Amino acid sequence: xxxxxxxLLLVGVVLLVVRALRAASRRTIEGSVDPWEVLGVPRxxxxxxxxxxxxxxxxxxxxxxxAQLGTELRELAHEKTVEIRRxxxxxxxx
Numbered sequence: 001x002x003x004x005x006x007x008l009l010l011v012g013v014v015l016l017v018v019r020a021l022r023a024a025s026r027r028t029i030e031g032s033v034d035p036w037e038v039l040g041v042p043r044x045x046x047x048x049x050x051x052x053x054x055x056x057x058x059x060x061x062x063x064x065x066x067a068q069l070g071t072e073l074r075e076l077a078h079e080k081t082v083e084i085r086r087x088x089x090x091x092x093x094x
Contacts, residue, residue: 013073016060016061035090036086037055051092063078
C-alpha cells in the first residue's frame with residue numbers, strides 16, 4: 001500500500017514539474033508570460049472565471065502542498081505561485 005502511495009505522489013510531482021516547464025516555455029520574446037495561458041482561461045473570460053481559475057491554480061501549485069518533497073520542488077512551486085499572482089493582477093488590475 002505504501003508503494004502505491006509513493007508512486008502516486010511521484011506521479012503528482014512529475015506532473016507539477018512538467019506543467020511548470022511548459023509554462024516556462026510559453027514565455028514571449030519580451031520575457032513576459034501570457035497571463036491568459038498562465039491561468040488557463042480563454043481571452044475575454046469574465047472576472048469570475050479569471051478569479052476561479054486563479055484560486056484553482058494557487059491551490060494546485062501552493063508550496064505547502066509540496067513541502068515534504070524537498071526544497072527544490074518547493075521553490076519551483078513558489079515561483080509558479082508568484083507567476084500566477086502576477087497574471088491575475090495583470091488581468092484584473094488588482
